[in-house]
Ligand SMILES: Nc1ncnc2c1ncn2[C@@H]1O[C@H](COP(=O)(O)OP(=O)(O)OP(=O)(O)O)[C@@H](O)[C@H]1O
Ligand SMILES: Nc1ncnc2c1ncn2[C@@H]1O[C@H](COP(=O)(O)OP(=O)(O)OP(=O)(O)O)[C@@H](O)[C@H]1O
Ligand SMILES: [Mg+2]
């Protein structure tokens with residue numbers, strides 16, 4: 001269920017790129033697209049993203065599984081906009097009491113929904129193809145992130161899959177001692193909250209012990225660290241970042257040339 | 267406290283663990299958020315009331331670790347983890363996490379990292395809510411009506427952050443201290459004095 | 461390569477009145493192999509933590525001095541390697557190889573030397589998998605071996621091992637011990653904590669016994685120590701080799717049938733198993749690490765829903781509930797009928813003090829408060845936890861935590877008791893008390909199921925045995941990726 005393992009085919013040409021390069025490419029690509037509210041630029045971007053997907057070794061089915069909540073968000077955007085749009089220009093398509101749906105509203109909704117997808121997908125793709133250890137290594141070696149913090153966070157990430165098992169253990173321990181909620185929904189909620197609290201306490205306790213174990217093996221002893229796993233930032237990685245910027249800029253330019261561009265600010 | 271601002275290993279790891287635990291909660295919360303979105307659609311600003319959960323690590327991290335950068339670090343790492351777990355908003359989450367962390371950080375900095383009482387926590391909650399609200403105001407809600415949606419949504423975000431993250435984060439820190447897990451932190455040692 | 465000098469050393473954990481360890485004067489020359497003994501709670505783990513420089517100043521109060529090669533251990537950490545009592549909490553990285561490399565990176569070992577040293581350390585402990593194996597996919601024994609490799613890769617002058625074979629099956633324990641023996645250089649100093657003396661003796665040339673109240677009780681070669689102090693040590697709780705324990709078998713025939721398992725299983729953790737438990741009978745469940753013993757215990761305890769087969773409770777155990785399987789019973793009813801002791805005691809604790817922990821079960825099953833108090837006080841006295849009634853369960857020593865977890869299951873006086881490894885990490889005195897306690901319960905008509913690797917315990921108590929085999933891996937799943 002909860003897993004931070006990458007889901008991509010490991011040998012895929014773009015999945016193999018430096019994690020920092022992938023992250024930078026995704027962030028830059030997203031930020032350029034954020035600048036507009038029109039449907040054209042994000043539509044082009046989504047087409048590009050889907051076309052590049054096989055190069056990341058991610059299957060469309062996997063992407064759909066990770067991104068399905070976006071569909072629900074899209075529905076939310078649509079409903080909200082129908083009820084609360086700032087401007088209702090264009091032809092009136094439907095009028096029922098306070099609800100006025102115009103072609104302008106639908107166009108804005110389309111823009112927002114497409115933007116949500118276009119901006120989120122690069123991140124979904126990158127994180128689906130990146131291993132946490134590699135990301136931490138690359139952040140330290142290629143992005144000059146402080147090693148103590150990157151490694152500390154990485155060590156804590158290892159606890160993620162354990163939290164699920166821990167939840168089960170806590171529930172069983174309580175049941176064995178005669179604690180349960182029965183059918184009462186309030187009691188259920190209280191039990192849920194207190195289980196979550198015990199889980200948090202347990203996680204912090206584990207963190208405290210982990211810190212001692214790390215100190216025992218010379219973490220933070222002041223000696224300069226060496227690295228066992230080299231992460232390189234190559235020309236290909238630089239090209240990936242440049243390519244992401246170029247593609248996003250091209251999508252934006254297309255929307256400006258077509259006259260659909262609507263700036264986010266102003 | 268001498269060299270009080272340097273993070274010990276235990277500070278780093280426990281801050282990370284708090285962030286990771288909340289990263290998992292965010293991941294679940296994102297699903298809840300998406301699932302309730304259509305339900306709240308008829309008065310969407312009300313959804314902002316449950317917004318505060320996303321901001322708890324910023325306040326909790328600051329109150330437990332008590333070092334410059336703790337709020338920012340906890341909120342940011344939690345956001346990165348929820349992106350790694352497969353959040354539908356992916357990289358945007360990270361930017362939001364960064365901004366929200368800055369909000370709480372400013373509150374603790376305003377007291378020069380010396381006060382960690384309820385009023386500080388409330389201020390931290392309010393400021394992290396404010397930074398979250400500003401981001402949403404500009405980024406997510408730009409196309410919505412100002413009076414009936416954008417402003418109420420922003421205000422409710424701040425209210426939610428103040429109560430859930432501010433007061434809630436403070437209460438959570440106290441309960442954690444009572445269990446003894448924070449004994450190696452200043453937040454836990456205050457317990458013995460009481 | 462490292463010598464240790466302790467002068468009047470003592471440590472008191474924050475929030476405790478008693479000193480965990482006190483007035484220890486000890487000198488260990490470099491290259492010596494020392495077995496550190498002492499009753500549960502005597503401060504063995506605390507002493508090892510002090511030697512590794514892992515008792516932060518803000519977590520307690522120190523007396524006297526510790527020196528490793530003339531240095532404060534907090535400054536000389538690069539000389540020391542330690543493997544803790546609980547291996548799970550000391551793995552840092554997500555992949556096994558990276559975890560061993562972690563310490564080398566921290567010490568600034570040049571990059572090109574790291575992987576050869578990692579491979580060498582893994583080979584020396586007989587680690588069966590490739591470096592890329594996820595650490596989350598290891599059994600307890602494999603984790604213990606990996607932790608040992610992580611310590612050995614640093615080539616420490618002083619190696620500290622805290623019960624490195626608790627929880628391992630006999631074959632795994634032998635393997636780890638031979639890994640330690642094979643991995644030590646002539647000039648490595650070793651300090652080993654282990655309750656089961658007989659198994660540890662081949663590794664050591666000196667025995668040091670800590671006194672519970674403080675100080676060193678005995679010190680010298682194993683022969684001399686056990687010859688001169690054998691009786692007194694045995695009375696104090698040390699497992700003196702060559703002393704057998706009288707068996708306590710059932711004196712009457714087994715009574716009512718309590719619980720019947722028919723092809724009970726949970727793939728892939730437990731293969732279908734048949735089993736019947738009767739009142740007045742002690743059943744021991746044996747088998748190698750990963751055979752599914754703990755899973756079976758949880759199923760029998762009504763804590764996990766079965767993945768196959770059926771579990772039926774009889775009317776003498778369950779009354780009107782006899783027709784529903786135990787995992788569907790309400791929790792208070794379950795706690796009053798079947799008590800469970802978990803393998804990891806810390807998984808069992810749900811409250812903030814030892815007293816509340818013991819009182820929880822009786823309160824939930826609806827006993828009046830004075831009666832609850834009487835039950836709790838009796839158990840505290842019997843398992844010698846009285847002085848710790850106000851302590852947080854998570855601050856107990858390994859053995860104390862185990863005793864508390866057994867006591868919590870006893871508190872509701874269930875008709876059937878299911879214990880997972882109730883005797884690991886116990887000194888001899890507590891061990892004998894546990895045998896007596898279980899035997900008394902059985903003779904009073906309770907049913908007892910114990911999952912255990914402890915052959916002596918089986919010999920002393922069990923009326924019947926069931927040995928589980930490791931379930932065969934499902935076809936198509938590779939059984940680990942051996943290099
Ligand atoms: N973190 C802690 N906080 C408070 N008290 C502690 C802590 N750790 C240990 N103690 C107490 O210190 C005493 C010695 O504990 P220690 O773990 O050193 O014993 P031990 O000799 O290793 O016992 P065992 O054989 O049961 O593992 C115990 O009474 C224990 O309750
Ligand atoms: N919560 C779980 N989820 C999935 N698999 C599990 C879980 N717990 C244990 N397993 C796996 O099921 C198998 C049986 O585990 P179990 O803990 O029952 O073994 P055991 O016989 O008690 O071993 P040990 O002697 O090491 O305690 C093991 O291969 C283990 O890795
Ligand atoms: Mg111990």
Ligand SMILES: [Mg+2]
Pocket residue numbers: 753754755803880
């Ligand atoms: Mg087991």
